[in-house]
Structure formats: C-alpha cells, structure tokens
Amino acid sequence: TGFPYREQAHLDAYLEMFKSFVKETAGIRRPGSAALDLAYVAAGRVDGFWELGLAQWDIAAGALLVKEAGGVVSDFGGGDRYLESGNVIAGGLKVHSLMRKIIDPHRTDHLRF
Numbered sequence: 001t002g003f004p005y006r007e008q009a010h011l012d013a014y015l016e017m018f019k020s021f022v023k024e025t026a027g028i029r030r031p032g033s034a035a036l037d038l039a040y041v042a043a044g045r046v047d048g049f050w051e052l053g054l055a056q057w058d059i060a061a062g063a064l065l066v067k068e069a070g071g072v073v074s075d076f077g078g079g080d081r082y083l084e085s086g087n088v089i090a091g092g093l094k095v096h097s098l099m100r101k102i103i104d105p106h107r108t109d110h111l112r113f
Contacts, residue, residue, distance in 0.1 A: 017106045038062020042069040048091030056083045072096040075113040085113040
C-alpha cells in the first residue's frame with residue numbers, strides 16, 4: 001500500500017485501515033509503485049495490496065496481471081469499479097476476502113467503491 005497524497009480528505013480513514021492491517025498481518029511493505037505492488041501480488045511475492053485514490057494507469061496493468069494469475073481485484077465495495085474510483089484491493093481469494101473485512105468498517109459514504 002501507499003499513502004494517498006491526492007486523497008487528503010480520506011487520510012484519517014486510511015490511517016485507521018493501516019492500523020487495522022498492522023494488527024492483523026505479519027508486516028506491511030511499500031516498494032513505491034502501485035503497478036509494482038500489484039505485480040508482486042500476481043507473482044506471489046506479497047499476499048495482498050490495497051490503496052485509494054490511484055489513477056487508472058497506476059492500476060490497469062497490475063490488475064490484469066493479478067487476474068491472469070488467478071487473483072481477485074476489486075474496489076473497496078467488492079465490485080469492479082476500481083479503475084473509476086481509484087480504490088483497489090488485490091490478492092488471492094482468501095486474502096482478498098480478509099482485506100475487505102478489515103477495510104469495510106473504515107469505509108465512508110465517499111469511500112463506497
């Protein structure tokens with residue numbers, strides 16, 4: 001994941017998500033590129049990825065890699081509007097499901113997707 005510099009209005013919600021992931025995971029890594037993070041998910045180097053406020057070009061190629069590798073990519077609501085919203089969750093089926101459960105309590109009306 002990365003910190004959403006373009007989405008300052010959602011910073012508090014994002015930090016709460018981050019705290020929840022810290023409590024539930026063995027670690028959080030940030031290579032510096034959403035496309036690279038998604039490629040790492042596809043390759044099995046990391047278990048999952050989430051971020052909000054990304055541009056379409058940050059997500060598109062990596063999301064395709066994850067899907068082709070058998071993973072799941074969605075927006076925060078579990079739908080396929082991640083390119084539209086810029087909010088993305090990616091991982092294997094079990095990890096993706098767990099990540100949605102962690103993120104869901106922190107979603108607001110403006111973070112529906």
